[in-house]
Amino acid sequence: MGILANYKPLFAYPNPTRYFLVSGGRGSGKSYSVTYSLLRLTYRSGHIILFTRWTLVSAHISIIPEFIEKIESLGYTNDFEITQTEITNIKTGSKILFRGIKTSQGTATANLKSIAGVTTWVLDEAEELVEEDVFDRIDLSIRSVDLPNKVILVMNPSFKSHWIYKRFVANKRDDTTYIHTTFLENRKYLSQSFIDQAKRTRQENLHRYEHLFLGKWLDDAEGMLWNRPIIDRSRMPTAPELQRIVVAIDPAVTANIDSDETGIIVCGKDKAGYGYVLEDLSGKYSPNQWGAIAVKAREKWNADCIVAEKNQGGDMVEAVIRSAGEKQRIKLVTATKGKYVRAEPIYSLYEQSKIYHIGQFPLLEAQMITFDPEKGKSPDRVDALVWAFTELMLGSTFNFSI
Numbered sequence: 001m002g003i004l005a006n007y008k009p010l011f012a013y014p015n016p017t018r019y020f021l022v023s024g025g026r027g028s029g030k031s032y033s034v035t036y037s038l039l040r041l042t043y044r045s046g047h048i049i050l051f052t053r054w055t056l057v058s059a060h061i062s063i064i065p066e067f068i069e070k071i072e073s074l075g076y077t078n079d080f081e082i083t084q085t086e087i088t089n090i091k092t093g094s095k096i097l098f099r100g101i102k103t104s105q106g107t108a109t110a111n112l113k114s115i116a117g118v119t120t121w122v123l124d125e126a127e128e129l130v131e132e133d134v135f136d137r138i139d140l141s142i143r144s145v146d147l148p149n150k151v152i153l154v155m156n157p158s159f160k161s162h163w164i165y166k167r168f169v170a171n172k173r174d175d176t177t178y179i180h181t182t183f184l185e186n187r188k189y190l191s192q193s194f195i196d197q198a199k200r201t202r203q204e205n206l207h208r209y210e211h212l213f214l215g216k217w218l219d220d221a222e223g224m225l226w227n228r229p230i231i232d233r234s235r236m237p238t239a240p241e242l243q244r245i246v247v248a249i250d251p252a253v254t255a256n257i258d259s260d261e262t263g264i265i266v267c268g269k270d271k272a273g274y275g276y277v278l279e280d281l282s283g284k285y286s287p288n289q290w291g292a293i294a295v296k297a298r299e300k301w302n303a304d305c306i307v308a309e310k311n312q313g314g315d316m317v318e319a320v321i322r323s324a325g326e327k328q329r330i331k332l333v334t335a336t337k338g339k340y341v342r343a344e345p346i347y348s349l350y351e352q353s354k355i356y357h358i359g360q361f362p363l364l365e366a367q368m369i370t371f372d373p374e375k376g377k378s379p380d381r382v383d384a385l386v387w388a389f390t391e392l393m394l395g396s397t398f399n400f401s402i
Contacts, residue, residue, distance in 0.1 A: 007037070262283065262290040
């Protein structure tokens with residue numbers, strides 16, 4: 001795969017600007033180009049590159065393999081030392097550190113600020129960071145005197161109410177380099193199955209196509225079932241004592257670069273019957289990877305079972321979880337194929353203020369407020385959410401086929 005001309009400013013040294021906003025839809029080549037530019041930067045001495053996401057379950061599963069692939073394709077394998085959380089260029093000593101901003105202790109920002117000598121900060125999946133003050137605190141700690149400082153925001157455009165849109169997009173800034181591409185410019189490097197998927201999405205739902213594949217920013221009002229006020233009023237900082245906790249999975253059918261994500265959502269219920277979203281571990285994983293993550297989540301939260309939808313990969317979920325050595329219960333819920341019918345009872349619980357979010361879940365919430373039950377495929381995170389609360393709050397014998 002080659003580098004599109006649009007991305008050449010990423011490779012300039014010194015930087016043309018402090019900030020880089022790299023945006024685009026699926027298949028636009030942004031991840032490849034940013035990865036390549038960071039590896040190139042490590043061949044200059046003295047650089048500490050901090051690569052972050054809002055949550056980072058395991059860099060060695062979700063991020064580092066892409067860096068390894070680029071290193072191998074360049075023939076530079078012997079130049080790097082790689083661990084589960086860091087990549088070091090042996091020739092120069094420059095390194096890339098992989099960290100999550102959010103931690104269970106809520107001290108991530110302080111921890112990141114304490115990393116000495118950071119010259120470049122990459123905020124990957126930047127749309128996940130909904131708190132502007134967290135960005136500011138990390139941004140202000142990137143202040144090397146001897147080397148150029150660079151802050152790179154990599155994202156799929158989200159909502160116009162997002163602080164990134166207001167700060168960087170609504171009014172263009174002189175201190176920011178803007179790079180936006182789509183799969184159309186990158187199509188010679190994409191599989192035919194991906195191109196076909198884009199075409200199908202355009203035919204089925206033009207609005208979804210423009211957002212996912214062309215990277216257009218959305219108005220919050222465009223959500224079709226949930227909306228931002230309903231979710232925001234359902235937010236709590238901590239959960240009460242919980243009576244039950246489950247881990248719900250909506251598995252991707254395939255495991256390749258064109259695959260959907262696997263939804264993995266942890267939810268609980270208190271003795272009064274109120275529900276709580278506790279953690280979103282969704283991502284693009286192989287079956288063995290999402291199986292291991294689900295088992296680890298069940299152990300962490302002491303969940304009493306793992307939940308999946310019986311007719312949508314339920315047998316596969318059970319087989320994968322069993323192969324991972326999990327001996328706890330696996331519950332299979334039954335749902336109709338009607339997306340609105342299966343989601344509406346859970347939405348109704350939100351309307352009645354019976355479900356709460358413990359903290360922020362940006363990607364899950366983005367899926368919720370753009371979910372159009374009349375068009376397109378059901379989103380993975382939302383489906384996992386539905387399976388979890390079907391089991392917790394509607395009863396394991398509940399059948400959506402009304």
